[in-house]
Amino acid sequence: MNAVDRRVFVKAGGLALVALGVDPIFLTRAAYAVNRRTGSSARAKTLVCLFQRGAVDGLNMVVPHGDPFYYRERPRIAIPRPGANGGALNLDGHFGLHPALAPLQALYHNGSLAIVHAVGSPEDTRSHFDAQDYMETGTPGLKSTPDGWLNRYLGLRHAREHQDTPFRGVAIGPQLPRALRGAAPALAIDNLQAFGLRAPEPARDRLTQAFEELYQGSATGLVATSSEEAFEAVRMLKALNPRRYEPANGAQYPPGPLGRSLRQIAQLIKADLGMEIAFADVGGWDTHVNQGGSEGQLAARLTDFGSAIAAFTQDLGERMADVVVLTMSEFGRTVAENGNVGTDHGHATAMFVLGGGVKGGRVYGDWPTLDPAQRFEGRDLAVTTDFRDLFAEVLTGQLGVAELAAVFPGYTPVRRLGVLG
Amino acid sequence: MPVVPKSWFVAGSIFGAIAWGPAAARSAPQVQQSPADSVERARALHVLNRLTFGPRPGDVDRVVAMGVDRYIEQQLNPEKIRDDQVARHLARLKVLRTGPEDLARIYLEEQRARLERQRAAGPDSVADTRRMLPERQDVALSPARRLAGEFQQAAVVRATLSERQLYEVMADFWTNHFNVFLAKGADRFLMPEYIERTIRPNVLGRFEDLLVATAHSPAMLFYLDNVQSVTPGARPPQLERLERARRAMARGRPGRFPGRADPRQLDSLKARIEQRIPQGLNENYARELLELHTLGVDGGYTQQDVINAARILTGWSMTPPPQGARFVFNDWAHDRGEKVVVGRFFPAGRGEEEGEELLRFLARHPSTMRHVSAKLCARFVADDPPDGCIDAGVHAWERTGGDIPEVLRAIFQSPEFWAPAYRGAKVKTPLEFVVSAVRAVGGEPDTTLALAQVVSRLGQPLYLQPPPTGYPETQDSWVNSGALLERLNIALGIAAGRAPGAVVDAQALIPAWTDSYELADFVNRRVLNGTASLNTLRVMREQTADLPPDRARVVALGLALGSPEFQRQ
16 A cells, blocks of 8 residues: 555544544554655664563672672672672772673773662562562552553654654564553564564565455554554565674674574664664573672673673664663662572662763762661662663653653652763 | 444445455355345354354354354353363363362472572572563473463363353453462462362352452462551561560570570571561552452542551461462451441451451442443453443343343343444454464364463463453554564464464365365355455455465465454454
């Protein structure tokens, strides 16, 4: 269908649906379909969210080596002071990076990486399930929020700019995460190469074409608009030829899921498909047992984490000016190590913000200290920055969102950190 | 009209032809039907679309032959329907033969073993990254994971094969209404008991009994944190005994804790217990009870009502998993003060019984009748349920005290249920799509657990919806470009007989045809029950005309199951 046909169809179909009392959401989406930019869109600003599922130990990821209580509470797993064997990589005299995050050190010092410490949720839950849910809906304490905060952002933009590409919100993985679920369209892509119909060529092309004809002629409502988006996405990805992708600037992604995800996200960004939100999960942070110190279990996860992010930055090169990477985790871990040389579920943690407009080279947020009197419930790092303050600031700074109340309903940001712009 | 017109944008002149469906589109010879026949067939198809997980080949004829109304009555009385085939399939699933105690034991042992493995593995072992993604199936399943997979499969097997289709549709409805998330701690082993003994016995009973049953289920109480809701400052008797013993010890008298003569041991035991006792009121269950299970978000309650409902339910808990994770009422944790919930007064000094009274009061509240009837109408009639249908449900509820079959009968008899505008208008959920596709081609689940995984891939992993809202019923949640492409892949897979998890005999379904017109016509009649639009028939013909017979059959079937018509019911 060309644009004119589509417009006519939307008009007629829309009226028919109104007559039937069909959800107006279809009309809104149909309108996007009509006005959608096709092919070459301008360079979009992109926010890449990485969710460290399982609650990362923020205190060993970004080490408060200047806090005396740190070494007292972690006799077997503490990261030694900077300069010592296996010591933390000093950032500002008080904090240091875990030595496994060496690839990120240069990014901090050149000002593109900022860290927010003692950040987290105002809710006191120590359940992974509840805390992830709260962080992804953006409504801590409210379990029945139907959609995620990133989806609400996508919906907001829809209403304002009436333009869309199927790639505006993309999660790398088999399913949409809660943060991207909701009424606005978003795409879950497990593998760029396998996106579309799974059949050997040339049957694949022929079947794709057949289904496209089927949907152009027989589909109505939301099914019709979604199918248009789907076939357009298949065409765009085919043109992209993901099989032949070569990372730039000698970037080498580590093997493993995060490297694979970031490599595909880089590819989508460079292809100028209008992607504004990208999302990927990275797991393995629930280190109750044998967490290790400078080496060991957590160190292995951080090596993968740091080298994947560094490779992504290298691959994108100057294009990083349009990109912000935001990492998050549902909560942090206990200040004290436990009887199994690990850490249990805690409260505040640390998050990274990396990219173009980021005022990096600083650790943001008030440090509540690890003094037992200052701890949350006497045991965990207290939250001094509500995660929504950070998320809201990143949305505003990177994507120019003014209507924060629509993304974080019922919440007024408490303070500006100044991480972006 | 047999179907809602699917092609509004096609020129108006052929509108009528499409609206009257397949007859106008067919070129191959066919059986003549009287207009009365076709009206009856359309009614049968609508009932099969909504009261079942989709018609199997020949089902429309069977329902027409026995009478549509009689079929509805039969489905409302499932105990009279024989159901042997599904029983044979389910017999293979070990999870249904494993009692709650054994399930708990298997899970707890596995948890212990994992901890020991991590301890023994030393600091170089890599954390189990898959733990946070329970829906992913590993190649080698642990016994506990396998049981969870079996349990998901049981739901798909029942939906596909049971003759008691309405019962299974309603089991899915109530499972979703009273959602519990399988991957939250103890719910990993409590879920089978929750479904088999709490939900299923009450699927077509009285709403009140179903509500009371869910409120007593450890699965729900754990999922929504009521197990740790205690009146602020409450201390378990165990702790008080300990404190008395400690005081006695301090005064130099022998304690009543033999074997713990050392006061330091007593102190450390006390500290451990204190760390574990819950800190106060937890409103989660009470809030969802009012907002989702009964009154509805606009049902006229306040935050104070939530708090007071939570106070009434303090002490509704479960024993620790090693002691069976059974329902227990902890008297020590209960708030014995007076409370008011939505205008109802609960006097001071009462215990467990006021919780049950609250639940029955909520179940009979007019807001609950309206809220639950509206949800039923959203499931059976339209995403945005029409008032007439809701009213019909409410009246039946008032008349019968919330007898579920009576409420359903009233909805099925409402004019809105039969309104042409709503026929074929609801988009199938992933579960409905996958199951209806297997049923449409006369297939059945194979002996693996794969079919449930196909449903997961489409975004509806069963029993794994984290929020208490359950899976949404509306189309905007299920229709998006990625999910649509996945549906096409599944359609092609089922048609080709290479879909994981389903056994399909396409040749038996479409044995022979003379040309592509006849093939498209067969597929339209046998699989789509005559709902194919002109365009769909044309694409089916054009795409199969030059193909060898086996390939043509697969492509025609795949196009039918992947067609926009088949995404709706």
